[in-house]
Amino acid sequence: MNTKLKLNITWFYPKEMSTYGDRGNIITLVKRATWRDIEVKVEEIGLKEELRPDWTDIYFFGGGQDQSQIQVAEDLKHYKKDFLNQEADDKKVFLGICGGYQLFGHYYRDSDGNELEGLGILDVTTTAGKERMTGNILIEPTFIKEKLVGFENHSGKTVLGERAKPFGNVIIGFGNNGKDRTEGAIENNVHGCYLHGPVLPKNPLFADYLIKLALQKRFGDLDLKFINDNEENLAHQTAVERTLKTH
Numbered sequence: 001m002n003t004k005l006k007l008n009i010t011w012f013y014p015k016e017m018s019t020y021g022d023r024g025n026i027i028t029l030v031k032r033a034t035w036r037d038i039e040v041k042v043e044e045i046g047l048k049e050e051l052r053p054d055w056t057d058i059y060f061f062g063g064g065q066d067q068s069q070i071q072v073a074e075d076l077k078h079y080k081k082d083f084l085n086q087e088a089d090d091k092k093v094f095l096g097i098c099g100g101y102q103l104f105g106h107y108y109r110d111s112d113g114n115e116l117e118g119l120g121i122l123d124v125t126t127t128a129g130k131e132r133m134t135g136n137i138l139i140e141p142t143f144i145k146e147k148l149v150g151f152e153n154h155s156g157k158t159v160l161g162e163r164a165k166p167f168g169n170v171i172i173g174f175g176n177n178g179k180d181r182t183e184g185a186i187e188n189n190v191h192g193c194y195l196h197g198p199v200l201p202k203n204p205l206f207a208d209y210l211i212k213l214a215l216q217k218r219f220g221d222l223d224l225k226f227i228n229d230n231e232e233n234l235a236h237q238t239a240v241e242r243t244l245k246t247h
């Protein structure tokens with residue numbers, strides 16, 4: 001008898017941290033799982049709300065402006081930090097974009113010099129610079145074959161510590177800090193990057209990589225059911241070519 005596959009997604013602070021349409025990443029995960037008859041549930045976790053033990057398969061944390069980050073950093077520290085460190089150590093799948101990514105690290109020092117304590121589930125630190133790093137971005141990821149394309153808009157400059165490996169290497173754009181040509185970070189199954197877009201609808205292979213990683217954690221080795229991605233792949237390739245052309 002085939003076990004019904006289930007995928008539980010926890011979405012952090014949808015009201016405070018969802019700049020540049022990052023909610024599109026949740027929609028993509030839900031759609032690409034549902035098209036494969038996977039039973040998907042999404043829970044939205046806000047300020048002061050507790051997390052459920054052994055429920056979540058994928059944690060998603062979108063981007064946000066400095067002001068929102070101050071608010072959620074306090075909440076993470078008081079209500080969620082210890083539990084999420086256990087989840088990261090237990091190899092649960094996380095995806096953080098921009099402001100969410102920054103708060104996966106040890107700290108984010110904002111443009112006013114406030115040092116916001118992060119979760120420390122990625123060995124990275126971030127300090128706001130004077131200029132904003134904005135524009136289309138194209139990278140060579142370190143964990144899947146397909147190039148990833150998106151849009152970045154951040155003043156934060158992120159530096160990787162020893163435990164973290166780059167999420168990708170920059171082909172076009174600024175990436176982590178506009179200097180070392182790295183973009184994002186990975187540690188355990190925690191993934192952080194600066195790619196808005198939203199990143200998952202623009203890069204279906206990355207969406208499937210996260211879904212498969214999360215399902216394998218709960219159900220053991222498996223392959224995802226084939227779905228016809230002709231249109232999705234054409235859209236992805238068009239976005240890649242447009243980014244290359246405009247560079």
Ligand code: GLN
Pocket residue numbers: 019062063064065066069097098099100128153154155156157
């Ligand atoms: N406030 C952070 C910065 O400017 C993150 C911005 C974002 O999430 N787009 O670097």
